[in-house]
Each structure stands twice: as C-alpha cells, then as structure tokens.
Amino acid sequence: MFEYSELVRNLTIKEFKLRYRNSVLGFFWSLLNPLAMMIILTVVFSTLLRSGIENFPVFLLTALLAWRFFSISTSMSLSSIIGNSPLVTKIYFPRWLLVLSSNLANLIGSSLEFAALFPLLVFLGMKITYLVLLLPVILILEFILIIGVSLILAPLNVYYRDFNQIWDITLQIGFFLCPIIYSISLIPQRYMLAYSLNPMTRIIEAVRKILYYYTLPTLADFIIVLVSGLILLLIGYLVFRRLEPRFAEEI
Amino acid sequence: MQVIQVEDLWKRFKIPHERRTTILENIAGAFQILEGKRFTYEEFWALKAINFSVEYGESLGVIGENGSGKSTLLKVIANILRPSRGRVKANGKIAPILELGVGFHPELTAKENALIYGSIMGLKNSEVKKQMSSILQFSGLERFRDAKLKNLSSGMQMRLGFSVAIETDPDIFLVDEALAVGDMEFQQKCMEKFKEFKAEKKTIVLVSHALNLVKDFCEKTLFLSRGEMVAFGSTEDTVNEYVKSVRGSG
Numbered sequence: 001m002f003e004y005s006e007l008v009r010n011l012t013i014k015e016f017k018l019r020y021r022n023s024v025l026g027f028f029w030s031l032l033n034p035l036a037m038m039i040i041l042t043v044v045f046s047t048l049l050r051s052g053i054e055n056f057p058v059f060l061l062t063a064l065l066a067w068r069f070f071s072i073s074t075s076m077s078l079s080s081i082i083g084n085s086p087l088v089t090k091i092y093f094p095r096w097l098l099v100l101s102s103n104l105a106n107l108i109g110s111s112l113e114f115a116a117l118f119p120l121l122v123f124l125g126m127k128i129t130y131l132v133l134l135l136p137v138i139l140i141l142e143f144i145l146i147i148g149v150s151l152i153l154a155p156l157n158v159y160y161r162d163f164n165q166i167w168d169i170t171l172q173i174g175f176f177l178c179p180i181i182y183s184i185s186l187i188p189q190r191y192m193l194a195y196s197l198n199p200m201t202r203i204i205e206a207v208r209k210i211l212y213y214y215t216l217p218t219l220a221d222f223i224i225v226l227v228s229g230l231i232l233l234l235i236g237y238l239v240f241r242r243l244e245p246r247f248a249e250e251i
Numbered sequence: 252m253q254v255i256q257v258e259d260l261w262k263r264f265k266i267p268h269e270r271r272t273t274i275l276e277n278i279a280g281a282f283q284i285l286e287g288k289r290f291t292y293e294e295f296w297a298l299k300a301i302n303f304s305v306e307y308g309e310s311l312g313v314i315g316e317n318g319s320g321k322s323t324l325l326k327v328i329a330n331i332l333r334p335s336r337g338r339v340k341a342n343g344k345i346a347p348i349l350e351l352g353v354g355f356h357p358e359l360t361a362k363e364n365a366l367i368y369g370s371i372m373g374l375k376n377s378e379v380k381k382q383m384s385s386i387l388q389f390s391g392l393e394r395f396r397d398a399k400l401k402n403l404s405s406g407m408q409m410r411l412g413f414s415v416a417i418e419t420d421p422d423i424f425l426v427d428e429a430l431a432v433g434d435m436e437f438q439q440k441c442m443e444k445f446k447e448f449k450a451e452k453k454t455i456v457l458v459s460h461a462l463n464l465v466k467d468f469c470e471k472t473l474f475l476s477r478g479e480m481v482a483f484g485s486t487e488d489t490v491n492e493y494v495k496s497v498r499g500s501g
Contacts, residue, residue, distance in 0.1 A: 007370035014367065018358055086356065090349050091370045092330040162273035245333040248326070249264065 004097055011101035016108060031111055031116050034064050041181060053183060058124050063180040066207045069110035069142060070200060070240050071171045077102045077150030078157045078164055085251045094152065095244050099154045107143055114139070121211065131210045138193065138210070140239055141222065142203050144229035149196025155243035178204055190228060199228040253342065254423060254454045255305040255328060259335035262298040262323055262478075299478045301337070305471065308452040312465035312486055314493050315475035321458045324475070325349060325425045328456065333481040343422025343454075346372060348413055355412065357401035362390055364400055365415045372419035382418045389440065390414035406432045417444055424448065427458045442467075462490055 020026040038061045045051040045060075050236050053059050061165060080102035081088060081095060088095065114135065118128060157163040179187075187195050202224045206217035259370040293447045298320045305311045318351070326332040327339055329347040355364040365386055369379035379386075387393045390410040395403060409432050416424070430438055444467055448455060459465055465472055465486060472489035481496070482489045 003373055004370075006375055007367070010367050010370045010376070014359060014363065017363075018356075025387065065371045084356075087367075087371075089331065091347055091368075091371055092345075160277070162275060168275070248331045 004094065006100055007093065007096055008104070011097065012104040012108070015102055015105035019105065019109075027109075027112065031113060032063065034068060034113065037064060043057075045181065048236060051182070054108060055124065055126070055212075058126055059119060059183075061117065061120070062208050062211045063178075063204045065110065065113050065202045066138075066142065067175065067178060067180050067200070068113070069106065069139070070146060070203075071174070072109075073103050073106035073146045074149050075164075075167060075171065076106060077146075077154050078167060080150070081158050081247060082153050082161075082251060086249055091246050095247055096151060096240055097148050101155075103143065103147055103150055106146075107139070111139065117211075126211070127214075129214050131211075131214060131216065134210055135207070137222075138203060138217070138225075139204050141225045141229060145199055145225065146233060148229055148232025148234075148236040151240045152232070155240050155247070158247055159243065174200065177201075179208075180204060194206075195226065199225045205227070252307040252342075253304045253313070254307055254309070255342075255456070256338075256340040257301055257303050257328075257475055258325065258340075260339060261296065261335050262320075262322075262327060262332065263335040264295045264297055265292045270328050272407055276470050294422040297478050298327070299480075301475075301480050303471075303473055303480070303483045305454055305456070308454075310455040310457065310469045312469035312472035313456065313458045313475065314442075314460070314462065314465060314472060314490065315498075318477075319475040320478040322349070322427055325427050325456065325458055328423075329425055337353075341423060343375070343421045343433075344419075345425060346416040346419055346421035347425040347427075348416050349425065355400050355408065358399060360397050360399055361387070361403070361411055362396050364411065368412070368415045368421060372416075372421065374419055379415075379418075383500075386411075386414045386418055389417070391437070400417045401407055406434060406437075410431055410437055413441065422453055424453065424455045426455060428460070430459075430464075431461075446490045455457065466490060 020029075025032070038057050041060055042057045045053075046056050077099050080098045084098050087093075087098075121128065153163065153167060169185075177195075178198065184195075184205060199218070202221045206221045207226075209215045209217045253289060291366075296461040302326065303311075315321055323332065325347070326349065327334055328341055329345055329349070330341075331347070331349075355368065358473045359367070362383065365383065366376055366379050370376065376448060385394075387396055390407070390413070392403070392407060392411055392414075395407065400408060409430075413433075414432075428478065430441055431439065448466065455468055457465060457469055469486050472482075473480065474489050474493050476496070
C-alpha cells in the first residue's frame with residue numbers, strides 16, 4: 001500500500017488535471033453547476049411551488065453539495081478502469097488504486113466546493129459556528145461509503161457496459177429519495193424508519209444540521225453512515241477481488 | 252537461482268460468438284429472446300502446457316508465427332493476464348515494454364507520462380525528475396517534453412516508453428516487438444543498453460521475428476506454435492528448428 005502512495009498521488013493529480021485541463025473556466029465550472037441549480041430550484045420553490053422553507057437557498061445548497069459529492073464520485077468511478085485501459089492492458093499494479101484515485105480527485109473537488117460555500121453562506125446571512133469542525137468528519141465518512149460503492153460499480157462496468165445508464169437512473173431516483181429539495185419532516189411516520197436508514201439521508205441531514213440548523217448531528221447519524229460504509233466497503237472488496245483477474249481480457 | 256519459472260501453464264480465452272457486453276443482452280441471451288442469435292462461447296486455448304525456466308543471468312528469446320501465443324505468454328509473466336491453469340513465478344522487478352512502448356495516457360505530456368510509469372515501477376517522483384533529462388535525452392524527445400503524447404508519432408511513443416523503462420532499474424525486461432517501430436539509430440542505442448543489461452546479469456525476455464537479434468542476446472529460446480511448446484533449449488538449436496519448420500511448410 002505505502003509503496004504505491006506516490007502512484008496514487010500521481011494518478012489523482014492526473015484525474016484532476018484531465019478533468020479541467022481543456023476548459024477555459026476549469027474548476028469554476030464545478031462551482032457554477034451547483035450555483036445554477038440552487039438559483040433555478042430557489043426560483044421554482046420559493047415563487048412557484050412555495051415550499052415555505054426559511055432561507056431556502058442555504059437549505060438546498062448544503063444538501064446539494066453533500067449529494068453531489070456522492071453522485072459525481074460514484075458515476076466517475078464507473079469509468080475509472082475502462083478509462084485507463086492503456087495502463088490496465090500493459091502493466092501490472094493493484095487495479096483498485098485506479099478507483100481510489102478517481103475518488104480522491106472528487107474528494108478534493110468536493111472539499112473545494114464546500115470551502116467556496118462558506119463566503120456564500122455569510123453573504124446569504126448565515127453564521128459559521130464551531131460545528132463546522134465536524135464537517136470534515138462527515139466528508140470522510142461519506143468518502144468511505146463512496147469507495148465501497150465505487151469498488152462495486154467500477155468492476156461491474158468492465159463486464160457490463162450499460163451499468164452507466166443503470167447507475168444514472170439510480171442516482172436520479174436517489175436524488176428524490178433523499179431530503180435534498182424537501183424537508184425530512186414531510187416523510188410520513190410509518191416510512192420514517194426505512195427512510196432514515198439510508199446513509200445518504202443521514203449525511204445530508206448531518207450537513208444541514210451543522211450549516212443550517214446549527215445543531216449537533218446525532219450519534220445515530222454517525223453510526224448509521226459508518227456501519228453502512230464499512231458493509232459496502234466489504235462487499236466492494238469481495239466483488240472487486242472476484243472480478244479483477246480478467247480485467248485485461250474484458251476491457 | 253531461477254528468475255522466471257513457468258510450470259504447466261495454460262491460458263484460455265473465451266470468445267463469444269455474439270459478444271454480450273450489456274446486462275440487457277445477457278438477459279435476452281439467457282431467455283434467447285433475440286431470435287436467431289445464439290449466445291455461446293468458444294474456448295480458445297492461447298497457451299497449452301508450457302513449461303520452462305530462465306536461470307539468473309540468462310535471457311530468453313520467444314519465437315513463433317503470428318498468433319502462436321508469444322504476447323499472451325509475456326502478459327502472463329507480467330501478471331497482466333492470469334493463468335487458467337498452472338503457475339508462473341518471477342523473481343525480481345519486471346519492466347514490461349509491450350506493444351507500443353508502455354501504457355501511457357494520450358492526453359498527458361511526455362513528462363507527466365514518465366512520472367506515472369515511474370511510480371508504477373516503484374520510483375519516487377523525485378528520482379524520476381532527477382533522471383528526466385537523461386530519459387528525454389535517450390529518447391531524443393527534449394523538444395517534445397511538454398507535448399501531449401497523442402501528438403507524438405508511434406516511434407516517439409515507443410522511444411519514450413523504452414527510455415523510462417530502462418531508468419527504473421528492473422531485473423527483468425519483457426520486450427514485445429517494441430523495437431520494430433524505432434529507427435535505426437534508436438535501435439542501435441537499445442542494443443548498447445541491452446549489452447549493458449546482459450553485463451549486469453539482468454534478464455531480457457525478447458519476443459521477436461528478428462532472429463539475429465534473438466541469437467545476439469538470448470542464451471535460450473522458446474519456439475511456440477498455436478499455443479504449444481514446440482521446442483525449448485539453446486538458441487541455436489531452437490532457431491534452426493524454427494527455420495526448418497517454416498521452410499518445411501512453405
């Protein structure tokens with residue numbers, strides 16, 4: 001593992017560079033995207049649909065960034081092995097490092113997005129409390145979850161190329177299954193247990209508690225996210241180990 | 252001491268008659284919904300019962316007609332493909348120079364590619380950077396250090412791959428016809444390097460149709476035909492047998 005730390009660094013930088021190299025605005029595109037989404041949804045929900053949620057832009061944007069971290073990381077990881085086929089077919093190194101590097105590039109990207117959020121929060125009349133110190137913990141827990149899911153998705157996509165489309169649809173469903181554009185209080189009590197076992201719901205709620213409600217996330221938030229992350233990591237490890245040997249043939 | 256040890260190696264590829272790469276096709280295939288299409292596999296044994304070993308300080312030539320399994324063998328030794336049966340053991344750091352040089356990224360520059368290859372081979376970035384000028388000089392790419400790889404010619408790409416590989420100080424070189432795209436001057440330079448490696452008791456596994464090259468560098472040679480081992484032994488004997496078989500069938 002440590003002998004490859006330099007490789008992981010190089011691959012991560014490569015991912016990051018390639019993503020933004022050919023565009024004029026570069027990294028700013030990734031900031032403009034959630035910002036545009038926030039403006040559109042704010043207009044829709046505060047003038048047309050009237051959600052009645054106070055300071056809706058902040059309510060939305062905090063959840064949106066947490067969701068984007070998950071959705072972009074996992075969908076980019078789908079191509080992390082196929083996209084590096086020249087490397088995979090010509091030289092040996094542990095293949096899961098490709099998935100890890102792709103995820104790390106997104107961890108950096110999302111951290112920068114969150115960093116850019118703070119001035120905007122102040123501008124929108126919010127205050128930044130000491131609770132912000134918990135944000136990195138949440139992001140690391142989300143990162144474990146992301147690696148687990150990616151280790152399942154990336155090898156499957158080598159064998160079945162339509163996994164891309166399937167995952168796209170899954171993410172669209174997920175977007176509405178999580179409390180991003182609505183408040184968790186809208187969920188009927190009888191569905192609450194199943195609903196709140198979703199680790200992404202917990203992550204989004206935790207981020208929102210920190211930045212929007214100024215309350216401490218509950219212990220249950222952390223435990224559910226950590227446990228589901230570790231379970232997915234284990235499944236991902238098993239799936240990856242099983243499918244890895246024939247990557248070079250199937251790619 | 253044995254540097255490479257291959258015991259009863261078999262490698263099978265599955266060749267689907269109708270390639271299924273989507274889940275939809277697999278479901279359709281399972282129920283045979285798509286009429287007239289039969290989703291069956293054909294087994295293709297690219298390597299059958301291969302046995303040989305390379306001793307410390309020796310180099311190995313691999314010869315045979317196109318499609319005889321030479322490249323597959325190299326990829327199995329490099330751990331890129333896994334054996335279907337049998338065992339392959341290699342003692343030491345392996346630098347594969349397969350097909351067109353090394354698996355580089357077309358959108359990155361020559362320098363960035365060198366860093367990635369170097370770190371796969373276990374070199375620190377600082378070490379690669381220190382050697383960068385000699386890499387660029389050996390490959391003759393000083394002017395193109397910041398050019399994207401996709402803009403370099405195939406010969407230039409191979410030269411870069413080769414130059415980086417020799418700087419990583421491996422114990423075993425796997426060279427698959429890579430030199431064929433280099434010009435005469437570069438081939439000459441490579442020959443000099445190969446001689447140095449031989450003097451340092453490093454192992455070169457050379458897949459080539461250039462029999463004189465094999466004769467120059469390899470003590471032992473393996474002759475493959477349709478995945479089977481026809482001959483293995485001293486280079487002179489094996490090459491003679493190969494030449495005889497080509498003449499005999501021609």
